[in-house]
Amino acid sequence: MAIAIxxxxxxxxxxxxDLLLRCPHQxxxxxxxxxxxxxxxxxxxxxxxxxxxxEMSHPAVDLRFAAGLEQMP
Amino acid sequence: xxxxxxxxSLAVWSAREIQRQAGRNILMFVSLFxxxxxxxxxxxxxxxxxxxxxxxxxxxxxxxxxxxxxGGWAPIPADEAVRCATRVPGVIDPTPRLWGVATGPNGPLTxxxxxxxxxxxxxxxxxxxxxxxxxxxxxxxxxxxDKVLNLTAxxxxxxxxxxxxxxxxxxxxxxxxxxxATDARYLLGLLPHQASDLAIHxxxxxxxxxxxxxxxxxxxxxxxxxxxxxSALRHHTLATRLSGIAVVVCIPALLALLLIxxxxxxxxxxxxxxxxxxxxxxxxxxxxxxxxxxxxxxxGIPALFCGLASAYAAxxxxxxxxxxxxxxxxxxxxxxxILNRDGVVITMLEIAAMIGLPYLAAVFLTCVRTVANDPWDxxxxxxxx
Numbered sequence: 001m002a003i004a005i006x007x008x009x010x011x012x013x014x015x016x017x018d019l020l021l022r023c024p025h026q027x028x029x030x031x032x033x034x035x036x037x038x039x040x041x042x043x044x045x046x047x048x049x050x051x052x053x054x055e056m057s058h059p060a061v062d063l064r065f066a067a068g069l070e071q072m073p
Numbered sequence: 074x075x076x077x078x079x080x081x082s083l084a085v086w087s088a089r090e091i092q093r094q095a096g097r098n099i100l101m102f103v104s105l106f107x108x109x110x111x112x113x114x115x116x117x118x119x120x121x122x123x124x125x126x127x128x129x130x131x132x133x134x135x136x137x138x139x140x141x142x143x144g145g146w147a148p149i150p151a152d153e154a155v156r157c158a159t160r161v162p163g164v165i166d167p168t169p170r171l172w173g174v175a176t177g178p179n180g181p182l183t184x185x186x187x188x189x190x191x192x193x194x195x196x197x198x199x200x201x202x203x204x205x206x207x208x209x210x211x212x213x214x215x216x217x218x219d220k221v222l223n224l225t226a227x228x229x230x231x232x233x234x235x236x237x238x239x240x241x242x243x244x245x246x247x248x249x250x251x252x253x254a255t256d257a258r259y260l261l262g263l264l265p266h267q268a269s270d271l272a273i274h275x276x277x278x279x280x281x282x283x284x285x286x287x288x289x290x291x292x293x294x295x296x297x298x299x300x301x302x303x304s305a306l307r308h309h310t311l312a313t314r315l316s317g318i319a320v321v322v323c324i325p326a327l328l329a330l331l332l333i334x335x336x337x338x339x340x341x342x343x344x345x346x347x348x349x350x351x352x353x354x355x356x357x358x359x360x361x362x363x364x365x366x367x368x369x370x371x372x373g374i375p376a377l378f379c380g381l382a383s384a385y386a387a388x389x390x391x392x393x394x395x396x397x398x399x400x401x402x403x404x405x406x407x408x409x410x411i412l413n414r415d416g417v418v419i420t421m422l423e424i425a426a427m428i429g430l431p432y433l434a435a436v437f438l439t440c441v442r443t444v445a446n447d448p449w450d451x452x453x454x455x456x457x458x
Contacts, residue, residue: 004375011378015385015421022389023414030244034132037187038170038272041304042129043210043247044122048174048181051311054304055137055270055297056146 080367083360087368097340102376104333109380109428110387112326115319116420117388118401123312124413129244130305134168134272135281137299138288147294148267155271157291163276163284169268171254173261175226178216184224184250186257199236204253207232210246224250227262243391243409315401330428334435337369341439348444349451361444362437369436377429381421 034042045051091098138158140149151169158167171186187201202208207222214237222232238246258265273288275281281300289296348361387397391409398410443451 004371008375008378011382015378015382018385019412019414019417022412029239029241030246031129031132033238033242033245034129037172037185037245037249037251038134038168039183039185039245039249040133040137040272040299040301041308042126042244043183043249044125044244046181047183047248051307052183053174054307055139055299 080363083363083367084371087364087371090364090368091371098372101333101336102372104329105373105376105428105432106380106383108326108329108333109377109424110383112319112323112428113381113384113420113424114387114397115322115401116316116424117384117417118397118410119312119316119319120416120420121388121410121413122315123309124416125244125411126305126308126312128411128413130301130308133301133304135275135278135301136273136285136288137170137270138273138292139270139297139299140292141295141297148263149270150266151268151271152266154268154292157293158271158273158288161284161287161291163280164273164288165276166274168272170270170272171257171261171263172269173226173257175224175250175260177213177222177224177248177250179213182213182224182248182250184226184252184257184260186252186254198239202232202235202251202253202256204255205233206235206253207256208236208238208251209234210238210249211240211243212248213237213250222250224260226260228259230256230260232256244411318401330431334431337432337435338439341365341436341443345443345446345451346453349446349448349453352444352448352451358441358444362440365436365440366433369433373429373432377425381424385417 030042033039040055041052043052047053050056138149138154140147140154149169154169155167158164173184174181175184176182199208209217209222213222213234217234220234222234224230224232232250232252238249238251252260257263258267261269263269275284278301281302285298285300288298351361352358387393388410389412394409
């Protein structure tokens with residue numbers, strides 16, 4: 001019983017501390033570089049995909065011939 | 074005899090009862106833990122993904138203008154484009170961007186040359202790249218040998234790696250290569266007066282859609298205009314699709330919850346004679362109900378906390394976060410996601426209510442229903458009778 005209560009309290013405090021300490025300003029650095037480099041989207045998807053570079057999506061442009069890319073990913 | 078309200082004694086007695094059926098109770102703990110872990114991982118991830126995109130896209134340009142011609146994308150004359158954009162009321166800070174996709178040692182990379190001035194505190198570990206140099210993201214840092222990076226786009230280029238973007242910037246710079254403007258132009262085949270496209274910020278963000286017709290008319294060539302809201306909507310749609318997957322994960326989880334509740338009911342029926350014996354010895358119905366609820370809490374609360382903590386670590390702590398993202402998205406590479414406090418707390422409360430309350434309700438109701446019978450009838454439920 002002591003183990004159950006102790007473990008629960010420990011985990012609850014750990015989660016609360018982590019939420020309090022990590023949350024504030026967590027995305028500041030990444031957000032700053034997105035702004036500084038004028039990136040259109042975060043690096044959550046692979047380079048060369050329309051999800052990563054939404055400005056490359058256009059119905060009139062064939063993405064198979066992306067300018068500047070030697071071979072498509 | 075246990076005095077009413079003496080919860081410490083009840084808790085000790087409950088712990089002894091749990092130890093008496095250790096195997097069954099360990100299985101109950103593992104079942105609840107697995108259930109909470111699976112449901113929490115899916116819900117945490119979809120919520121975090123949406124929050125990550127929403128927060129980071131706030132920093133992106135409001136509108137991006139690209140020139141198109143019969144062959145697809147075309148370079149934009151930087152100075153002329155800035156002049157044209159400035160003429161449209163509501164446009165602030167038009168910035169010609171030099172960027173493109175190049176083939177690196179392990180596939181495509183995003184090559185950028187920043188015209189922005191970066192404050193010293195953000196640049197502390199880095200130095201802006203000069204000609205022949207590059208600063209690379211974490212994805213490339215481990216794969217580069219002898220600090221030399223070979224890139225191929227319209228032309229091939231060999232660069233010396235002089236720095237790596239720090240880990241906290243991973244969400245923006247994971248596979249980014251930052252070079253000098255001269256190198257970027259050579260690599261992408263652009264002339265000195267050309268840029269890849271034009272990024273624009275608006276005085277009023279609400280005008281994103283309305284201003285597009287004016288912008289298109291302001292340029293002397295055909296352009297393609299992409300606004301931030303459209304990108305945000307696309308990402309939100311993907312996050313919503315993942316939420317749908319989370320709901321699909323919850324369906325078998327609810328079946329598992331039903332089986333756990335059935336197990337609780339069967340266990341109550343098997344212990345009728347034991348409860349009849351305790352009632353005959355002077356225990357009250359209230360004591361017995363308290364005993365069962367405390368017993369359920371001793372198993373359920375640690376299972377709930379362990380499940381939530383494991384899911385939290387799997388979603389928000391790299392490198393486990395990368396593995397979870399790969400699993401959840403079916404192969405997308407997501408280095409990490411942003412921890413959103415409100416969203417996480419609300420999700421935790423939802424899961425606690427969704428799994429904890431039915432479990433406790435099953436324990437409480439079956440116990441009340443069983444012990445409300447006459448002690449003699451309960452004693453007769455012994456297998457000897």
